[in-house]
Amino acid sequence: MDNNLSGDELLKLLEALSNPYRLKIIAVLYEERQYVSQLARELGISRPLLYLHLQKLEDVNLVKGQLEVSENGKAMKYFELNPFVLNLNQQLIFDLSKTLTLKRNSN
């Protein structure tokens, strides 16, 4: 087992990553941190939608946001990437499946 997360956490992480905008957000933030409005423009989506995506990324700790006040006095919420790496393979899934919750049990 190469990671210290649970099956449920793995699942949440995979869910967070399984959306094109969220992947794109990661790609953009990989180059440099950015504030919400600007990020929305770059991605071509509305701020409310972006918030939703950022939320999901933040929930699994892929991303971190902080509100700052710029020189000109404006409140800016900057987001940046948290480092992460996951070696995904069958063995890992097998191991973590033991701590994975299914709605209806059995297993």
Next chain:
Amino acid sequence: MDNNLSGDELLKLLEALSNPYRLKIIAVLYEERQYVSQLARELGISRPLLYLHLQKLEDVNLVKGQLEVSENGKAMKYFELNPFVLNLNQQLIFDLSKTLTLKRNSN
């Protein structure tokens, strides 16, 4: 870039993996190949639903199914795991984001 897949393929793979039953299916098949009805019983879900999940896994080549005829003459559809490994990290996502399709473009 440690893999030869496109951004869209990566996304499909992540989507295929972001469901508890599908992870569980992988975990079960990691131990041994299994036929559909038995697999459905082990997971505690209906066959139609299992078919749906197997379909998604097969679509991204995580799994492979073949229809066989057992000794007692019954048709059995066995599924087994295809080997796979994916080193998931920010760099990879950044690289593959270039071949990732967003509904509305920009960027």
Next chain:
DNA sequence: ACCTCCTGTAATAAATATATTACACGTGTA
């Protein structure tokens, strides 16, 4: 003939995820 156990799928319902619209509010500047 009837029961059991298997494959396969169509039609539909229910649950979630994604996306839009419309707000409210703050600060700096013309």
Next chain:
DNA sequence: TACACGTGTAATATATTTATTACAGGAGGT
């Protein structure tokens, strides 16, 4: 004051995914 640009969220609509129900059909065994 009005405008531009930022944050934040509630309410709602739309789309997609997940789940169920109800079939049809084949082969072996009693």
